[in-house]
Amino acid sequence: MGSVVWQRVLPTCCWFLLVCAPWTVLSHPQCLDYKPPFQPPEPLAFCKEYSKFGCCNVEKDNLVSQRYYMIMDYFDYSGYLTCGKYIRNILCQECSPYSAHLYDAEDANTPMRELPGLCGDYCSEFWHQCRYVLSLLTDNNTTIGIEDDRDRFCAFLELKDPQYCYPNVLSNTDLNANLGSVQADPEGCLQLCLQEVANGLRNPVAMVHANDGTHRFFVAEQLGYVWVYLPNGSRVDRPFLNLTRAVLTSPWAGDERGFLCLALHPHFTSVPKAYVYYSVAVKKQERIRISEFTLSTSDMNMLDHSSERTLLEVVEPASNHNGGQLLFGHDGYLYIFIGDGGKGGDPFGKFGNSQNK
Structure with a gap:
């Protein structure tokens, strides 16, 4: 049996070395559909920070934008100013090159989070400013009644991994230094991004x-x-x-x-x-x-x-x-x-x- 994969970058050394010497910082970008991140063919208009490398094309970016404005219809101007940035940041994590980490989606056998995992401090800040937004962001009935309790609120939203939780994932130098670029490791190997397109051959x-x-x-x-x-x-x-x-x-x-x-x-x-x-x-x-x-x-x-x-x-x-x-x-x-x-x-x-x- 054989399979065929797309190979985005040609290696400069043998496959054995590629397996033994992966990305220098062991980062693992992955999208919610288990596929690798990419550079969108056209710039994104809403989640602009992921235009160079991420998990959204223009169509997906438009869907995120539509959901954002549907939620913001519930707010007056002051609420828009206070909560708009939190809601936008949370929704745009679907476009993050690390979205699979943020949503606990790496393992197809476990449930995926409905919302991206937040860092503890950011979750507390979000709770103090906009705690009642949660019911607009999720259809999950288990969130009823937790908006008034910060500990329960953040237990639901917090991602315990301090490296991959939002917004730490954006500021982590090791994770973001070479995102989307081709870099040779000390052995001379280039990073590869493989996607299976055929099998059973x-x-x-x-x-x-x-x-x-x-x-x-x-x-x-x-x-x-x-x-x-x-x-x-x-x-x-x-x-x-x-x-x-x-x-x-x-x-x-x-x-x-x-x-x-x-x-x-x-x-x-x-x-x-x-x-x-x-x-x-x-x-x-x-x-x-x-x-x-x-x-x-x-x-x-x-x-x-x-x-x-x-x-x-x-x-x-x-x-x-x-x-x-x-x-x-x-x-x-x-x-x-x-x-x-x-x-x-x-x-x-x-x-x-x-x-x-």
């Missing part, structure tokens, strides 16, 4: 973006399937391409043969062609085959399987080191990486294939 070997405005991406499996994933994360039931009958594979887990790569024409919108790289047996002779397929005229999520045009076949003297990369260069040429032929010690030819220019 068998030996996924390639992922290609459609780059045609549809925001689809295609994932190829070594067995010979290519699947279409839509922008919402769902997968089209029928494969984009099914070459399982033609692809040379075996049950051996370490087999390096199979369907190895997919490349779309650089002008896929106007030239709907795809190029594939796979292992094949021709009269018991192992080869790699590069073929061209044309998109179906009736289904944009499927190639026309009858349109295969073989562009190149290369004999493989061994079953490993089959290369497998296809790339279109900026010069418009298709580059094919075929490997060195295989076997230990690079034994083929006078100097070995890998040394033969």
